[in-house]
Amino acid sequence: MSIPSKDIAHILRTEDDFLVTAHVNPDGDAIGSMAAMGFVLQHLGKRFTLYNQSGLPRDFAWLSLPAPITTSIPDCPACWTITLDCGDLHRAGDALMTWVDRQRLINIDHHLGNPGFGSFNWVDTSMASTSQMAAQIARELGFPLEGALGEAVFLGLTTDTGSFSYDNTTARVLELAAEIVRLGLKPGQFNAKLQNQQPLERIQLWSRVLSRTQLLDSGKIALVTITRQDLDATGTGMQDTDGIINTVRRIKGVAVAASLREDGPKEIKFSLRSSGNVNVQPMAASFGGGGHKNAAGGTIFASMSEAESSLVQALRTFAETL
Ligand code: 5GP
Ligand code: MN
Ligand code: MN
Incomplete structure (x- = not known):
């Protein structure tokens, strides 16, 4: 049986030129999983663009990114597209809908009712965040969740679990968080950046x-x-x-x-x-x-x-x- 995370890791390893995107009006998981996927591609030495129709919200301006998040789709006719945290393709925005090559579309998501709109679909509603799925791909490829990659995964995890308080806060979620903390992330300092900068x-x-x-x-x-x-x-x-x-x-x-x-x-x-x-x-x-x-x-x-x-x-x- 094919394992979607392994298939996707294989595509990332063997192909090149990726457009990484997530839903409009992105939340912490959308931005965190985009950043995490970008770091994975960067570690692999691939060409990639981070695109979001709404851009980077001011609230996440402090996050280290592997590349700027652009609001215009690059000229890249043969690009693979990776949609993250999008329950349906419309959520990625109208511009992407009209541009995307459906034969080279990787859909990684954890929403109920995701119809599997990609040519490769990894939809797992038992995942607390899409960044948890990005972490699994990083693991398949042998990249430790340290530094900015760990921080990006942690951002998605903490926002989609309500700071580890909702029902989706499973033992696996806490184990992943513990792994990131063991590799150096400081939750107190992280939360001060995420939560205590309100206007x-x-x-x-x-x-x-x-x-x-x-x-x-x-x-x-x-x-x-x-x-x-x-x-x-x-x-x-x-x-x-x-x-x-x-x-x-x-x-x-x-x-x-x-x-x-x-x-x-x-x-x-x-x-x-x-x-x-x-x-x-x-x-x-x-x-x-x-x-x-x-x-x-x-x-x-x-x-x-x-x-x-x-x-x-x-x-x-x-x-x-x-
Ligand atoms: P929020 O209420 O914070 O905007 O969204 C809550 C959840 O519902 C998120 O997981 C979000 O992705 C999903 N959601 C919000 N708006 C839409 C929508 O228009 N379509 C779909 N499919 N999901 C949505
Ligand atoms: Mn989201
Ligand atoms: Mn999410």
Whole structure:
């Protein structure tokens, strides 16, 4: 039986010219797994480009990268593409969709419902982060997870496990983290870079948005909305909203937390969060999105009030089953 990580390691060893990408509006796992894969290719002496339609978020500007992250696709007709942390190909952005050679497409991901859109697919929903998968490829190729490679893997691991607190924090995850720490990473110093560099404006946005938190269905559902006006009034942007929903999930008795963010006049990004066995992925999928059991999202193309009422209706129906 073929083992996807070994097949992929073989392609990396024998081919050349790779475009490495991840989902738009990248989170720590998207950036961490891109960086990790880039370091692996660098160690192999290959030509590669790190591409993300949204670029490198300011929050990760401190991370050591093997190459800059570009927002324009290079002129590279024979390139292999590696998509990381993309539950479907659309998540990599429209520009990549039209450019990509489907015969040379490697899909490495851990999302539920990934349809296997690549010519090589390694989709494993038991993985806590895509960076954990990148670590496995590094291991296949004999590269120790030290220095910047270890840090990149750790970034994906810590962000996708909620700092090693969610259900996906398995013994294997902690063993991998321990291996990276043994090779020199200092978690305290790392977390100070990741978490303690917030702009004051972000805290002001959070307090404004959180003060309007609504509890529905006897407190089983918590809902927050983030409008364009909230962002403008506090001088913040989309990247400052990441994590608001996780705070709302902490409210006692809440089974599902939901947030709606106004990305355009008729473009509302929604996020869903749950704990334990409550699976929010199917609800996100029913609105054309996707994700994981306890963290899913998508976009509703409607006004804020229309999006809010259809999401609340779906949440109420879902809450009856809990
Ligand atoms: P977030 O709510 O933080 O944006 O995303 C939570 C999870 O849902 C992430 O794993 C993310 O990849 C996934 N997700 C968010 N938006 C979409 C979407 O539009 N489509 C799909 N397939 N997954 C999404
Ligand atoms: Mn991600
Ligand atoms: Mn991920």
